Amino acid sequence: MGFYFAQALTGLASASSLFLVAAGLSLIFGVTRVVNFAHGSLYMIGAYVAMDVIGLFGKVPGFWLALPVAALVSAVVGGLIEVTVLRRIYRAPEMFQLVATFAIVLIAQDVAEWIWGVADRFGPRAPGLSGVVTIFGERIPEYDLFLIAMGPITLFLLWLLFARTRFGVLVRAATQDREMAAALGVDQAKLFTAVFCLGAGLAGLGGAMQVPRDAVTLTMDLEIIAEVFVITVVGGMGSIPGAYLAAILISELNAFGILILPEITLIVAFAAMAVVLVIRPYGLLGRPPSAPETPPGPGIGTLRLPAKVWFGLLAVMMILPFFADDFMTVLIIDIMILGMFAMSLQFLMGPGGMVSFGHAAYFGVGAYGAALLVYHLDAGMGWALAVAPVAAAAAALFFGWFCVRLSGVYLAMLTLAAAQIVWAAATQMQGLTGGDDGITGVWPTKLFSDGTAFYYLALSFAVIAVIVLRQATRSPFGRALTAARDAPLRAEALGINVQNQQWMAFTLAGTVAGLAGGLYVFKKGSVFPDVLAIQQSVDALIMVLLGGVDVLAGALIGATTFVVLEDVFNQFEAWRSMLGGVILLIAMLAPGGMAGLGTLIRRRKAA
Amino acid sequence: MAEMMLQVAGLTAGYGPATVLHGLDFSLAQGDSMALLGRNGAGKSTTIKAIMGMVRREATDLRFEGQSLTRLPPQKIARLGVGYVPEERRIFPELTVAENLEVGRRPARSDAPEWPEKRLYDLFPELHAMRDRRAGRMSGGEQQMLTIARTLAGNPRILLLDEPAEGLAPVVLDRIADTVATLRDEGLTLLIAEQSLGFAAEVASRCVVLESGQIAHEGSMQELAADSALRDRLLSV
Ligand SMILES: Nc1ncnc2c1ncn2[C@@H]1O[C@H](COP(=O)(O)OP(=O)(O)O)[C@@H](O)[C@H]1O
């Protein structure tokens, strides 16, 4: 009895920080409609700033000073981000917003490393609250009780702010009808900046509050963001009380789930999220989003590479190994593998109209599927490559069933959560997957151990992928999919089962990604949980963004650019920021990607 | 000619690639009340939104009290004293009546009558009784009163009303018409979009009739009300 009570309190204490961060994210989304990936970075900055303040002023009064200072610094950084970047992309499609805020994550990581170094830091216990109290015979840390109180206190203060001040009224008005608020003289720009500062400040405070409990690390930004996404989706995007309920729900499930399934606690959170979303698609206290002001509308879409060009490309690729050196061959194999991965995502996002933030799940399941088969069952490369897409298809079939029930950012966040589950499984199920040490020694059979032979193998797989995805896009299935994307209600009325079509598309995209993943293992000879990480999913998004989401070939252009950029930037220490900078530039200047840029230029000329 | 309060010349506007208005010219002097008439889809709402800066637009001249509006965003235009009462009311449904008024509130200005809360509630006593009710829970007529009151709370110098009579019961309609007439008598400049004569005939002295985004007729309201053949040609459906 006492033990379960203590466990419940631990859950409540964990919920507080999560709630603050999630409330900030939800608040920003509610007003600006932007899902801020960089929210985790603001949390991380808060934690580091708190450490600095404690270092500067000592534990007393440093710790208590650290909380407001961290909130303030994060708020200022958030304000800067809003003014310099977000303000320019409020009207851009969701994908650009997500990718642009992810670019900020990359830049923030480099800056944080530069300022604070790579070593993990451990904060002191909170002065005055470092003891324990005994309740029901269990020893409960005093600081936990402080955290537990912070949740409702923050909730109440936010409620006061939104219910009782002019600022709050204006924010709520802008959440409901931005355009009308502006027509009444409300300065949205200022309001948005203020909301962003507030949300960022909450994240910073959340980070500072975690300092006595957890290590401060450079990876805490992405670690928290997945969990916070789950919480905002479960609570309902834009709902602050929803965020509180969901933070408690998820934290309690974690606290007790760890007793039942110690290896894969995230699965419990995901299961809860799946159940909630199936019953209440917009979360516990969320509302269906009001119709978007500018309907997404069909993209450039009509731009298609004619078969001639594809054949020309194929011919060039066929003879390339005769001219390229080893280094080039390897680079091009990389491009083909990542190109397949990116094309599968393009198919999902372009014709399918579904933005996935967790496409790495299927790439990774393919990779792990192949590697596990070789490692545990000593299977040959042929079997492994056959199993990779099948395993990925199964995973996509499973997760897709949940995902296609949602749309827009909800869908994107659910895909991300799904990928985090698989990632967590791969890192935590050490007996099977080797955990962080991964699986090594997965080499191709003799026939393909030669670079050129492997090149042709990859090329033939890439050709299959192009044919399958291109045909799928042009088939009646692809047309139904596009119709469902552009006008879901009309498509339903025409007798198209939208969810089924999307489910099939999701599965097909997953299958192709799995095939790419299988090849990837044999190219590398090993697999690590990285292939399932957020970074890998975002890499694919960046490739699609670089090349343009509207054409299949865009994914190949994007993959090529990405691999080359990475190769060039890798020589610099700050390569992540450089990549982030390029992404930001593209998101702000050429929302059609490079393939779209061509169309844009042609249109300009025509006009 | 005296400086006009609202000067519109060569106004074109549209949505995305489609152009809906093709070069409108009209103007209102201080204290004028003008009806903007036309069948459904003629471009009345677009004209008003174009003045407010809510749609893509171009104009050879678009000025309010001498200040060019062509480069200003909606909130700046509103702050100059241009009051917009939208079609379909667009109250903030989750906000209470009092909160809706709060959103519209702007600082008092020397060149326009001031509308403190009390005066708004005097104008629409119904709203006072419901001040803490969520606006989404009110009837259509009450919501119409609220949108007008909400815009008045900004102490505007001109009121752009988009089909304020739409979908209202006759009693409520009379009530709104009386109120708008009072506002006119107090010297507020009015531009009222309507499909038929009903409401506008009682309030406006001049009219502009739109047809497919162009001005098809311009004249006094009396003249249009008297000439049923002209009315049939321009407005009947
Ligand atoms: N949001 C919009 N997007 C595209 N076209 C629109 C939009 N709103 C109105 N239109 C078109 O503009 C024209 C004029 O519309 P509107 O100004 O609303 O007319 P009115 O108010 O006179 O009924 C119509 O042909 C209508 O279809």
Ligand SMILES: [Mg+2]
């Ligand atoms: Mg209209």
